[in-house]
Amino acid sequence: IIFKMTVLLYFLINLSYFIPHITGNVDNADVNSRDVQYAYIVGKVYPPDEQFGNSWQQETYVHLAGGLQKGFIREDGSFVFTNVPPGSYIVSVTNPRYIYEPVRVEINSKGKIRARKVNHIQTSQIIQLPYPLKMRPISQTRYFQVREQWRIIDFLFNPMVLMMVLPLLLVMVLPRMMNDPEARKEMKQIQNFTNYDMPEMSEMITSFFGGGNQPKPRSSKQTKKKT
Template sequence: MSHHLIFILSLIISCLLVTDAVKVQGKLETNGVLTDLRRLRPSTKVTLSGIHSTFIQSDGSFVFDDVTPGSYLLEVNNIDFIFPKLRVDIKENEVAGSYTGLGAGWDKTGYALPHPFVLRAKAEADYFVERQGFNVIGMFKNPMFLMLGFSGLMMLVMPKMLQNLDPEAMKDITQTQTDAQNIMNDMPTSLSQMFAKAQQQAQQQQRSSSRK
């Protein structure tokens, strides 16, 4: 008796699940981008969130049977053409669709689309980026080019500026250059002395700690 009861309950539950499931259908139609459906490859698929998938028929139609209630992303997978993406909401045996796209929040819906859905290609797929030619304006925006240009300009202008300076100012500039050169020459010596002093302090601390 218990086995019969379990069988009847499972049958009732399966019937309820079947009645909740609905059929989602649509069709791909031609336009200025896709002028002939025969241009679509036989591998063209339509998917619902990767859970359900189906191939299109020769007339461009597609059908999903027994789709349970929920929200899905409908995509047309074709290597040659780009089709719009749809958000499909199934609730209480009703199918509602709206346009969506990458980066759009799932809490927002675009323009509604009646069911059965009719989709048309947006553009032909282009997987190649055209190589850019020589751009003079872009070259002037390059920081390295600006630095080289400024250095070359200074090399041309500085000698003329120095010629117009009075002897006292010229003497000050020469002295400043000499002092800077002396500092640069003394830097290796001062650095080596600093490292040697630090090494001596470390050795003294190590000796004092070993005596303790």
């Protein structure tokens, strides 16, 4: 009885698997996977110098989407990523001695490819690039910070130096300005302008809060009547 039950169960499992394929009711996921058009991303990596040799090819790698696919370059510097589904990907080149600018590649559902610059700050700004990709080095990799050299400008604009030099300059320049007759006239004009009779602050406050000029007090002496 147990043997018959196992055989019957095995038969039912196989029957449930083959019925959809016989009737044509295939899973939607299988249909969608067949409808998806996979694309090829093609490009070429250029060496930093034409006379650089072939050693740079051994140290150069091409990455798709940060490691989704990783590949080497051919002798002529070309590379190909196969079976890439629709989406947006960043193609980057890594080399221990040179820095390459990454490129964003967008693939639509129809398999059309568009390349543009990577801009993480202004994502809405689109600057298209030619396709197939052309990856060129932008600078040499620096692993150590360059030592700053001594410059006379940095020394002169130092705050401590300015605090010491400016008073000395004023001490040397002001006496010469006082000996100049034109400078003396200007100084006198400034002094005369500041010596004008200005109302005191206390009088201004009392007149403002007192409602104007107060009436003068009457004299205590009365005029004598004429006899």
